[in-house]
Amino acid sequence: MIKKLWTWFVAAIKETLNLSWTLVGLVIATLTLTGSAQQVTGLATIITLAVWLLTISFRKE
Amino acid sequence: MLRKFLAVLLLIPLPVLADHVPTQEPYGYEENIVTPTDADPYLEIKILSSDGFEDSPPNKYTIFFAMATGVDASSYCVSTDFGHTNNTWNTYNFTLASLRTYFELPVGTFYYRVRSDNDTDNSYSTISAERSIALPDQTPFNETQTDWSAPTTTCVDTSTTTTTTSSTTTVPDTTTTSSTTSSTTTTSSTTTTTSTTTTTTTLPPKPPEPPPPPPEPEKVEVVMDDGSKAEYKPYEVEDGTVDRDNQRKANEEKYGCYMTDAQIERGDCDTLFKQEEETKEEVIIIEDEEQTDTKEELPDDDVVVPELEPEDEVKEPEPIKEEDIVEEEVKIDVKELEEEFKFEEEEIIFEDIPEEIIIVIEEEVIEDELDKEIPGDDIIRKETIQEEDVKDQVVQEVEVKDTLFKQPVDELTEEEVAVEVAEVEEIIEDIVVQEATTEEVIEIIEEVNDIGVQNLDQATEEVQEIVQEVVKEAIENVEDLTVEQVAVVAEVLQVEEEDVEIIAEAAKKDEVIAEAVEEYVERAVENADVEDYNLADVVTEIQYEAFLENPIETFVDLDFEGITIGNIGDDMTQTQKEKAQEVVVPVILTRIATMAAFVFRRSL
Numbered sequence: 189m190i191k192k193l194w195t196w197f198v199a200a201i202k203e204t205l206n207l208s209w210t211l212v213g214l215v216i217a218t219l220t221l222t223g224s225a226q227q228v229t230g231l232a233t234i235i236t237l238a239v240w241l242l243t244i245s246f247r248k249e
Numbered sequence: 250m251l252r253k254f255l256a257v258l259l260l261i262p263l264p265v266l267a268d269h270v271p272t273q274e275p276y277g278y279e280e281n282i283v284t285p286t287d288a289d290p291y292l293e294i295k296i297l298s299s300d301g302f303e304d305s306p307p308n309k310y311t312i313f314f315a316m317a318t319g320v321d322a323s324s325y326c327v328s329t330d331f332g333h334t335n336n337t338w339n340t341y342n343f344t345l346a347s348l349r350t351y352f353e354l355p356v357g358t359f360y361y362r363v364r365s366d367n368d369t370d371n372s373y374s375t376i377s378a379e380r381s382i383a384l385p386d387q388t389p390f391n392e393t394q395t396d397w398s399a400p401t402t403t404c405v406d407t408s409t410t411t412t413t414t415s416s417t418t419t420v421p422d423t424t425t426t427s428s429t430t431s432s433t434t435t436t437s438s439t440t441t442t443t444s445t446t447t448t449t450t451t452l453p454p455k456p457p458e459p460p461p462p463p464p465e466p467e468k469v470e471v472v473m474d475d476g477s478k479a480e481y482k483p484y485e486v487e488d489g490t491v492d493r494d495n496q497r498k499a500n501e502e503k504y505g506c507y508m509t510d511a512q513i514e515r516g517d518c519d520t521l522f523k524q525e526e527e528t529k530e531e532v533i534i535i536e537d538e539e540q541t542d543t544k545e546e547l548p549d550d551d552v553v554v555p556e557l558e559p560e561d562e563v564k565e566p567e568p569i570k571e572e573d574i575v576e577e578e579v580k581i582d583v584k585e586l587e588e589e590f591k592f593e594e595e596e597i598i599f600e601d602i603p604e605e606i607i608i609v610i611e612e613e614v615i616e617d618e619l620d621k622e623i624p625g626d627d628i629i630r631k632e633t634i635q636e637e638d639v640k641d642q643v644v645q646e647v648e649v650k651d652t653l654f655k656q657p658v659d660e661l662t663e664e665e666v667a668v669e670v671a672e673v674e675e676i677i678e679d680i681v682v683q684e685a686t687t688e689e690v691i692e693i694i695e696e697v698n699d700i701g702v703q704n705l706d707q708a709t710e711e712v713q714e715i716v717q718e719v720v721k722e723a724i725e726n727v728e729d730l731t732v733e734q735v736a737v738v739a740e741v742l743q744v745e746e747e748d749v750e751i752i753a754e755a756a757k758k759d760e761v762i763a764e765a766v767e768e769y770v771e772r773a774v775e776n777a778d779v780e781d782y783n784l785a786d787v788v789t790e791i792q793y794e795a796f797l798e799n800p801i802e803t804f805v806d807l808d809f810e811g812i813t814i815g816n817i818g819d820d821m822t823q824t825q826k827e828k829a830q831e832v833v834v835p836v837i838l839t840r841i842a843t844m845a846a847f848v849f850r851r852s853l
Contacts, residue, residue, distance in 0.1 A: 209843065213833075213835075213837075215796070216832050216836070217832055218803075219789065219803070220789050220825075220828055221821065222759065223821055224816065224819070224820055225821055226792075227807050228817055234804055
């Protein structure tokens with residue numbers, strides 16, 4: 189179990205690094221927005237990233 | 250299949266993990282009007298404590314309240330004397346006496362929101378959704394009081410408790426949560442016991458006393474240019490006040506206008522302006538005469554010139570037509586040209602040089618344009634107008650002045666900026682921003698607009714701070730401004746007029762916007778070399794600073810209250826939207842390009 193978690197953790201870091209430029213863009217976009225648009229963009233970014241990382245193995249099948 | 254199932258399950262822990270924040274909002278609320286038979290009615294607010302699994306359970310609750318909707322953290326508030334007890338209802342009572350401390354007539358709908366506070370850990374929950382209850386319009390709630398005045402301060406931050414007051418209220422312990430008291434309650438009230446509820450009211454801290462004014466600097470005796478002596482303060486000598494006074498005296502003697510050189514150049518002196526007009530008329534006449542002198546050099550134009558002169562003198566100025574451009578032919582000797590420019594035959598061979606070179610000279614139209622824009626400077630026209638309408642003449646003079654002397658902010662010379670800054674300083678010299686009227690505020694902003702807010706770097710820091718306060722004041726009281734005044738505020742912030750209201754609204758809710766408005770002038774001055782620097786830039790800067798300071802909070806500090814799919818982005822200013830577009834669109838395009846390149850590479 190721990191080994192699986194570790195494998196996922198390493199894969200998640202790799203995926204995040206792959207998404208670096210996109211994330212930079214999204215962070216900049218979030219910081220450039222204000223009010224409701226900022227809130228929605230920020231939350232959508234975090235949720236999407238979480239879903240993306242949690243479904244690594246699912247997508248690779 | 251199992252893996253897919255696990256992947257779906259993995260989505261669930263997100264909300265589960267987010268269930269407990271350091272300090273939780275209460276789990277439930279209830280509000281009732283209690284009407285005991287032997288005591289005054291009172292408002293009861295019941296709070297259900299959380300399960301206590303959070304890191305910093307509340308040691309008190311703060312109730313924000315108002316007699317109108319829109320309760321927020323700046324409304325009146327009270328703090329309870331009870332804190333967290335696991336899944337237990339606790340009651341806070343608003344007696345008539347306590348309500349009348351805040352409202353002259355506590356009748357109508359009472360609105361409130363609750364926040365859980367843990368002062369020890371400096372941890373506070375989000376403020377709850379607004380709830381309300383109708384206060385009965387019956388005795389004693391509809392009693393009025395004659396010597397009442399609303400509190401001038403509101404409870405802003407409960408973490409800074411400064412004053413504690415207590416009031417004693419008799420509450421029957423058998424009271425139920427019913428808003429009407431039945432006869433059975435009357436029976437039970439015979440067995441009432443008296444309990445005391447201590448109310449902790451939190452008031453904002455007193456503002457610190459202003460520091461004593463600095464001692465007046467000693468005056469220095471200065472010999473003026475005209476030989477007279479005058480006394481000035483040292484800083485007045487340094488900031489050029491003496492020079493300007495010298496200029497004013499000199500100009501008063503010369504033109505009868507007590508103004509600086511820059512003001513004279515700008516055209517503020519009417520006397521000089523009239524003199525200049527007369528001079529210009531003379532110049533025009535001289536130019537006309539000079540045209541006749543060209544006859545000698547251009548022998549073929551002697552037919553054209555006499556035709557032009559009467560047209561200019563007699564007829565009304567007309568728009569320039571292409572036919573008016575006179576083509577003049579000048580015969581030039583080729584040999585003379587060759588000698589003059591010393592052409593080398595070996596290098597450049599002119600094969601088909603015509604014997605005559607025709608040079609087309611377009612007559613300068615500056616004079617005609619001047620005629621068109623300044624009808625008043627034509628002698629003949631002037632005489633006609635004077636008889637017709639004096640008012641029209643005044644308007645024309647103003648227009649002429651504007652055309653001739655009004656320059657865009659970007660083109661102001663340093664000296665002109667210095668004069669404008671001095672004017673701003675003069676206006677704000679005796680002003681107290683908090684007591685300033687709307688007109689005074691707008692007057693200052695108009696003056697700032699004249700020089701451009703970014704040119705305020707030439708003003709002292711005190712002036713910048715006052716201008717900053719004035720801008721903030723204008724935004725806070727935007728509902729009192731007329732359309733024209735809003736336009737003035739929009740100009741100083743470098744935003745669209747319709748954005749001013751959005752900014753004012755956003756500043757109330759969003760700390761970042763409020764901070765941006767507060768620091769706009771300071772940052773605009775710091776970024777004087779940045780083109781089109783506006784409030785959106787300041788907002789973005791502050792958000793970046795906040796992100797660098799605490800990256801996580803920027804993304805998790807969310808408040809979706811009042812947000813619907815339809816109104817997303819409505820609370821953004823036009824300039825902010827444009828700024829976001831400048832960023833978001835390239836990001837999306839870059840991402841698409843990257844993915845396309847990746848797909849292309851894999852297909853190879």
